[in-house]
Amino acid sequence: xxxxxxxxxxxxxxxxxxxxxxxxxxxxxxxxxxxxxxxxxxxxxxxxxxxxxxxxxxxxxxxxxxxxxxxxxxxxxxxxxxxxxxxxxxxxxxxxxxxxxxxxxxxxxxxxxxxxxxxxxxxxxxxxxxxxxxxxxxxxxxxxxxxxxxxxxxxxxxxxxxxxxxxxxxxxxxxxxxxxxxxxxxxx
Amino acid sequence: xxxxxxxxxxxxxxxxxxxxxxxxxxxxxxxxxxxxxxxxxxxxxxxxxxxxxxxxxxxxxxxxxxxxxxxxxxxxxxxxxxxxxxxxxxxxxxxxxxxxxxxxxxxxxxxxxxxxxxxxxxxxxxxxxxxxxxxxxxxxxxxxxxxxxxxxxxxxxxxxxxxxxxxxxxxxxxxxxxxxxxxxxxxxxxxxxxxxxxxxxxxxxxxxxxxxxxxxxxxxxxxxxxxxxxxxxxxxxxxxxxxxxxxxxxxxxxxxxxxxxxxxxxxxxxxxxxxxxxxxxxxxxxxxxxxxxxxxxxxxxxxxxxxxxxxxxxxxxxxxxxxxxxxxxxxxxxxxxxxxxxxxxxxxxxxxxxxxxxxxxxxxxxxxxxxxxxxxxxxxxxxxxxxxxxxxxxxxxxxxxxxxxxxxxxxxxxxxxxxxxxxxxxxxxxxxxxxxxxxxxxxxxxxxxxxxxxxxxxxxxxxxxxxxxxxxxxxxxxxxxxxxxxxxxxxxxxxxxxxxxxxxxxxxxxxxxxxxxxxxxxxxxxxxxxxxxxxxxxxxxxxxxxxxxxxxxxxxxxxxxxxxxxxxxxxxxxxxxxxxxxxxxxxxxxxxxxxxxxxxxxxxxxxxxxxxxxxxxxxxxxxxxxxxxx
Numbered sequence: 001x002x003x004x005x006x007x008x009x010x011x012x013x014x015x016x017x018x019x020x021x022x023x024x025x026x027x028x029x030x031x032x033x034x035x036x037x038x039x040x041x042x043x044x045x046x047x048x049x050x051x052x053x054x055x056x057x058x059x060x061x062x063x064x065x066x067x068x069x070x071x072x073x074x075x076x077x078x079x080x081x082x083x084x085x086x087x088x089x090x091x092x093x094x095x096x097x098x099x100x101x102x103x104x105x106x107x108x109x110x111x112x113x114x115x116x117x118x119x120x121x122x123x124x125x126x127x128x129x130x131x132x133x134x135x136x137x138x139x140x141x142x143x144x145x146x147x148x149x150x151x152x153x154x155x156x157x158x159x160x161x162x163x164x165x166x167x168x169x170x171x172x173x174x175x176x177x178x179x180x181x182x183x184x185x186x187x188x
Numbered sequence: 189x190x191x192x193x194x195x196x197x198x199x200x201x202x203x204x205x206x207x208x209x210x211x212x213x214x215x216x217x218x219x220x221x222x223x224x225x226x227x228x229x230x231x232x233x234x235x236x237x238x239x240x241x242x243x244x245x246x247x248x249x250x251x252x253x254x255x256x257x258x259x260x261x262x263x264x265x266x267x268x269x270x271x272x273x274x275x276x277x278x279x280x281x282x283x284x285x286x287x288x289x290x291x292x293x294x295x296x297x298x299x300x301x302x303x304x305x306x307x308x309x310x311x312x313x314x315x316x317x318x319x320x321x322x323x324x325x326x327x328x329x330x331x332x333x334x335x336x337x338x339x340x341x342x343x344x345x346x347x348x349x350x351x352x353x354x355x356x357x358x359x360x361x362x363x364x365x366x367x368x369x370x371x372x373x374x375x376x377x378x379x380x381x382x383x384x385x386x387x388x389x390x391x392x393x394x395x396x397x398x399x400x401x402x403x404x405x406x407x408x409x410x411x412x413x414x415x416x417x418x419x420x421x422x423x424x425x426x427x428x429x430x431x432x433x434x435x436x437x438x439x440x441x442x443x444x445x446x447x448x449x450x451x452x453x454x455x456x457x458x459x460x461x462x463x464x465x466x467x468x469x470x471x472x473x474x475x476x477x478x479x480x481x482x483x484x485x486x487x488x489x490x491x492x493x494x495x496x497x498x499x500x501x502x503x504x505x506x507x508x509x510x511x512x513x514x515x516x517x518x519x520x521x522x523x524x525x526x527x528x529x530x531x532x533x534x535x536x537x538x539x540x541x542x543x544x545x546x547x548x549x550x551x552x553x554x555x556x557x558x559x560x561x562x563x564x565x566x567x568x569x570x571x572x573x574x575x576x577x578x579x580x581x582x583x584x585x586x587x588x589x590x591x592x593x594x595x596x597x598x599x600x601x602x603x604x605x606x607x608x609x610x611x612x613x614x615x616x617x618x619x620x621x622x623x624x625x626x627x628x629x630x631x632x633x634x635x636x637x638x639x640x641x642x643x644x645x646x647x648x649x650x651x652x653x654x655x656x657x658x659x660x661x662x663x664x665x666x667x668x669x670x671x672x673x674x675x676x677x678x679x680x681x682x683x684x685x686x687x688x689x690x691x692x693x694x695x696x697x698x699x700x701x702x703x704x705x706x707x708x709x710x711x712x713x714x715x716x717x718x719x720x721x722x723x724x725x726x727x728x729x730x731x732x733x734x735x736x737x738x739x740x741x742x743x744x745x746x747x748x749x750x751x752x753x754x755x756x757x758x759x760x761x762x763x764x765x766x767x768x769x770x771x772x773x774x775x776x777x778x779x780x781x782x783x784x785x786x787x788x789x790x791x792x793x794x795x796x797x798x799x800x801x802x803x804x805x806x807x808x809x810x811x812x813x814x815x816x817x818x
Contacts, residue, residue, distance in 0.1 A: 022754055023763045025239055025362070091752065093765070095239050095265065096364070097398075099752055111751040111770055115398040184238045 007166040009033075010134050015162055017169065025094030025177060029170050031160040032087050036080075036105065048072050081106040085159040092174055094181050098122075098139060100156055112154075116181060118142055120150060122174045124167050135164045137171060240346045240361045241266040242331060243402055243767070245370040248272045248303070249335070251426035255321065256300045256331055257286065257412070259405050264398065265361075267300050267331060267346075268405045270370075270412055271427040279324050281422040293408040301331025301346075322347075329361065344762050366752075368767045370428040372744040373406045374413075376769050377506050379748055379780060399750055453498040461491060480630075486623040486725065487616070493519060493783075510781055513734040518783065522617035522728055529621055530614040539611055543604035550596045550632060554589050557635075561585050564703065573699045581703055585639055592635040619725045626721045633714045640711035641806065647704040648804030650693055657690035708801065732781035736774065743771035 001021040009015050018030040052068030084105040091099040097115040104110075120140040127134055136155050143151035157167075243258075243266065251272045258269040273282055282299065289297050302321055322330045329346040336343060344363040378400055413429045415421050469475070478484045493515045503509040533539055565582035567573070610628075614621040630637075659665055660683070665676040678686070738745050747769045755764040772780075800807050 022757050026364075026754065026763050028754065091754070093364075093752070096241065096366075096752070096765075101751075113749050113751055113770065117398050 005169075007162055009161045010132065010163060011161070015160055015166065017162070017166055019169075019173070025180065027092050027173050027177065029090045029173070030087060031089075031157055031162060031166075033085060033160050035086070036084055041076075045072055048075075077106070080104065081108055088157050088160050090156055090170065090174075092177050094177050095184070100154075102159070114139060114141065114154065116185075118144070119178070122171065122178060124164070124171055125153075125155075134161070135167055136161070137167045238265040238361075240329065240363045241366055242333070242344060242346075242363055243268045243366050243368055244333070245269060245271075245428060246367050247370055247428045247430075248426050249367070251303070251305065253304045254302070254426070255282070255325070256303050256333065257282075257297060257425075258300050259296055259409075260298065260300060260327070261401055264401070266402075268402050269300060270297065270406065270409050271425045271430075272303050273299075274424045274426060277423055282325075285423050289409065289411050292411045295405055295408045297409065297412065298327055299325035300327055301329075301333065304332070304334040306335060306337040331363075333365075340756070341758055341761050342764065363762050365762055365764045366767050367755075367764065368402070369744075369769075370406060372769055373403055374410075374428070375742075376403065376744050376747040378403055379746065379772055379776070403747075450498050450500055454495070454500055457491065457495050457498060461495065464488075464491075481623075481627050482722065482725075483620060483623040483627050486619055489729065490519065490522075490617065490619070510732075510735055511783070514732040514781060514783055517734040517737075518729065518731065519617070521733060522619050523615070525618035525728075526614040526616060526621055529618060530611065533611045533614070539608050540604060543607050546603055546607075547596060547600045551593065553632075554593045554596075554635075557589055558586060560706065561589075564706065568702065571698065571702070573702070574696055577696055577699050581699070585642075588635055588638065619728050622721050622725050626718050626725075629714065629718060629721075636707070636710050636714055639707045643700075643704040643707040644804050644806055647700050650697060650700050651804050654690065654693050654697070657686050657693065660686040661690055704804065726785045730783045730785040732778060732783060735777050735781040739771060739774060739777050744769040746772040746777060748772040748776065 002018065004016060004018045007015045007017055013034040015034070016032040018032070020028040020030070022028065048068055048071065052064055056062070056064045081104060085102050086105050087101075087103045089099075089101040089103075091101070093099075093116075095116055097113055098119060099111060099113045101109055101111045118141050120142045122137065122139050124135050125138050127136060136157070138156060139154045140150050141152040141154060143149040241264070248269070248271070252274050254272045254274040255277075256267075256269050257271045257273055258267060260267050286297050286299070289295070329348045332343075332345045332347065334343045342365060344365055346361045346363050348361065412425070413427050414433070415425060415430075416432050417424065417426070417430045418432070469478070497512050497516045497519070503512055533542075561582050564573075565578050610624055611621075613624060656666070659673065660678065663675060663678065664673050666672075667674040735746065749770045750767050751770045753766045753768065755766055757763060797807065
């Protein structure tokens with residue numbers, strides 16, 4: 001079962017949440033971030049080239065212009081490969097674990113998998129960031145030595161930054177699975 | 189058959205299964221009751237309601253029908269399938285083989301269930317034969333994996349005999365199929381390495397073991413993978429090596445040759461270490477010189493590395509093996525770069541050019557220093573110095589420079605020969621050549637070091653004198669016993685002389701401070717240059733190139749974890765996942781496998797450095813092993 005809904009992130013950009021229910025114990029949530037806008041790209045390129053042209057008129061060295069083109073290209077490639085995240089996915093499988101994948105604009109994917117034995121709970125936290133109050137979904141990890149303590153807090157959807165309505169949807173689905181998992185697990 | 193009779197007794201119970209099991213027309217299909225609600229576990233191997241995970245190797249997906257052999261982990265309700273046993277077989281021999289593997293590897297290998305590849309089976313009756321095997325090899329739960337004919341879909345069931353709902357009625361759990369690449373999981377190493385408890389203590393695994401159990405199981409069952417399908421053994425298995433055992437001629441040759449080569453090199457290296465530890469080297473002033481020269485330190489470091497690499501002991505753990513490999517690759521790269529440098533130096537008479545340029549450069553430096561001193565003896569930057577002290581200090585330093593220049597000119601005929609022989613040492617490695625360069629710089633700027641020491645000592649004395657006399661001026665003194673400042677009543681004579689001396693020192697302070705400042709800056713410049721060279725040497729010493737190369741070419745060997753991908757899913761069919769290895773990021777590789785460096789790092793923080801500079805204490809930019817003498 002698959003469905004798609006449109007939400008907005010904390011800056012007002014448009015996000016698309018795709019939910020896939022593969023089975024009662026396996027669900028996937030996929031958040032698509034807004035794409036790289038042509039306006040900002042053009043603005044940055046023009047700024048860099050104007051600065052280079054200004055330096056060129058000062059020093060009359062054509063290497064400056066070639067260097068500016070090179071820097072722009074490398075900067076764009078680096079941005080697409082290391083910074084711009086296109087899609088963030090959360091896959092939750094009962095009795096196996098939770099997997100978070102970030103896909104970058106250049107196609108690179110970075111994945112983290114947390115085993116279910118380490119997961120204590122999934123919660124929505126409230127944070128004050130400068131002048132904003134934002135909500136974020138995070139996974140609480142158990143301490144292997146002391147199961148009642150929380151050893152780590154792993155935030156989810158860090159670059160998409162959806163608003164509370166989107167988070168509540170994801171939270172409810174995750175809690176259903178975690179409740180079932182807690183009922184059937186052997187460890188306390 | 190046994191299973192059919194049980195099916196007939198349980199007719200009419202529970203919801204129908206979405207899986208259609210083909211069977212003879214007169215048999216009643218087994219109904220599937222819904223999984224019992226979560227409750228207390230019954231028996232030691234039952235987790236009610238938990239989804240059963242079956243780890244299936246991708247190489248067996250196209251194998252013929254047969255029995256599934258692997259390990260059952262009850263705490264996580266997961267079955268790790270290691271191989272498929274094909275027909276025909278004799279059950280006794282299969283049990284013997286499994287007992288053998290269990291004894292050798294301490295892994296609880298057993299027959300887990302049946303595998304049926306319907307696309308390759310011409311008849312349907314084989315299915316019933318497989319069902320009967322459940323009585324011969326009893327296992328709780330009994331897995332039945334099946335690949336359907338004419339479609340890409342799979343079906344899997346896990347049947348349990350012990351059931352709480354009604355005795356004698358088999359129940360089925362939900363099964364999740366997880367495919368894994370057996371070869372990659374066998375060869376990979378999880379980071380951080382999880383230490384699993386000893387299996388002799390009874391197969392008990394910590395609940396946080398999780399996927400580490402799968403890796404451990406596959407890695408320990410190597411005995412099961414030794415035979416391939418062309419063997420004449422009693423049992424025909426299908427696993428990742430069943431197409432033919434992996435081996436390479438070069439690998440075997442290297443393994444055979446490494447024994448005697450290691451022995452020979454270990455003897456040579458022990459001879460060299462014995463010579464270097466000889467009592468002759470302990471005669472003064474040789475240990476003093478050895479502690480100052482970074483070349484000796486670097487050579488000793490490399491000797492240690494080589495001894496470790498060529499030691500005749502096998503590596504105990506994968507980490508040790510990686511460390512040995514990293515050291516070997518580092519040494520080889522070092523020597524290769526050194527040989528390149530050597531060939532560059534000895535081509536087109538570069539050594540001669542270097543030697544010809546060296547004496548004029550030293551002369552030029554000395555001349556610049558003389559100009560600097562003349563400037564200081566005048567009115568530097570418009571400041572007015574105390575003429576007498578200025579002249580004394582200036583002449584003292586000028587005389588030193590004159591001595592140094594004469595020494596350099598004395599050495600000049602031999603410089604080319606010395607450089608030529610020193611250049612040969614580059615064949616020992618680029619790091620050795622760089623250490624020698626650093627030592628040559630230290631020797632050539634020895635006079636700057638001497639000036640710095642003189643200036644610092646004078647300044648330090650002055651500062652201590654000033655602080656003590658300042659306390660006297662205020663009527664206090666330093667209590668050595670209590671380590672604090674106490675008030676004290678002085679005589680009139682003491683106060684008079686003290687104040688006089690204080691005034692003299694205060695007025696002479698600018699002169700001394702200026703000389704100290706100038707020579708400290710020069711010294712810091714030399715130290716920076718030497719520090720950069722040492723940084724480069726450290727980089728070559730400690731970078732784990734073999735690990736980085738492994739991460740680049742065989743990323744599955746260094747695993748940070750796993751990742752899952754959901755395969756094509758149809759409603760009513762079991763969930764299928766593909767488990768892949770998530771490789772370690774490059775930064776973690778460097779961090780985990782860094783080789784220990786010489787340890788020659790500056791131990792000061794910026795604050796303590798500034799404090800030492802202000803008070804005129806001598807700064808030693810790095811400490812070698814064994815403290816540097818004053």
